[in-house]
Amino acid sequence: MKPWTFVHVADLQPGSPKSYRYNPSWIKNWEMAKQQILKIMPDLLLVGGDITRDGSIHKYELEEMKANLDSLPFPYYVIPGNMDTGNKHVRHSGHYRGENQCSDIELNVTSTQLQQFSNIFGELWWSIEHKGVRFSGCPDVLINSGLPEENLFWTWAEEQIRQTLTEHHVWITHYPLFIESLNEGNWDISTPKQYHDWYFSIDNPGRMRLMELFKATATDIVVSGHVHCHKVSYAEKIRFEIAPATSFGQWGDRWHDGNAELGFLRYDVIGKEIKSTFIPLEKTYALEGYGPGGHPAPHVRDYSIAWEKS
DSSP: OOOEEEEEEEEOOOOOOOSBBBOOOHHHHHHHHHHHHHOOOSSSSEESOOOOOSSTTHHHHHHHHHHHHHHHSSSSSOOOOHHHHHHHOOOSSSSSSTTTTTOTGBBBBHHHHHHHHHHHHHSEEEEEETEEEEEEEEOHHHSSSOHHHHHHHHHHHHHHTTOOOOOOEEEEOOSOOOOOOTOOOOOOOGGGGHHHHHSOOOOOOHHHHHHHHHHHHTTTTEEEEEEEEEEEEEEEEEEEEEEEOOOOOOOOSSSTOOOOOEEEEEEEETTTTTEEEEEOOOOOOOHHHHHHHOOOOGGGGGGOOOOOOE
8 A cells, every 4th residue: 555644733722803812823723834845735633622712611613724725625524622622520529720710610521512613623533544544632621521422432431442453543632641651649739839830730540440441442542632742652552642733832840851842743544554743833933912811801801802702
């Protein structure tokens, strides 16, 4: 079989000038990434979540990105990120957030938000085969949530274990499975120094249950996003690759081999090998925007400052 290519992109977060916050740099950065991906003309595109800045609040942001992605001349497959559907589930809030930020409990993913995403983009979890490679998407924001959708996902996951194995299997998640190592304990949300480690990873018991799923389905690569920093780790012969963002970089100093440069990942399937390459954006933007960062509480969402009125 001739070599072929697929691309993974994550954390686009373009936002909208109709929102209470907006940074035009991020949509310009996404358009730059899109131009570069079009030059590559991959067989398919994997979109690893956070395709909106505030899709969990604004349905129109999800609709706008659906139209944007639909304009591509090749198929794409998407999973939700926390900015699209709400954050991973927690039963008590940490002490990191400021007074103008939502509590962690307020940010929990909900069935309503998951359904809104599904109504626009289709199935929340999926598995397809292309030229001998299986690609599967896991909406890991719902792991450990106890929501009805989580039970449905695990039922579907059990069915995947019984599928015929392929030469390669690539899973995409939004949250990285772990920060330092597969066997690390759950990070403590109530400890300020561990807050971001908690925020950027998947807790047990869901973490190990996902790992068992990956092993049982003969997984080669798990690609995630969320951190906005490129990092590669290995666990039990599986490559765990945290993808770069196209919107903005962060956490580049968390690991000695982390890279917060903006870009996306190109994968070339050559014989029995899948080669991964980080592709930096050819140009990035630093334009002025407006509105608060983080996860702002409703009382600071001032739509009167929006550049466009909805």
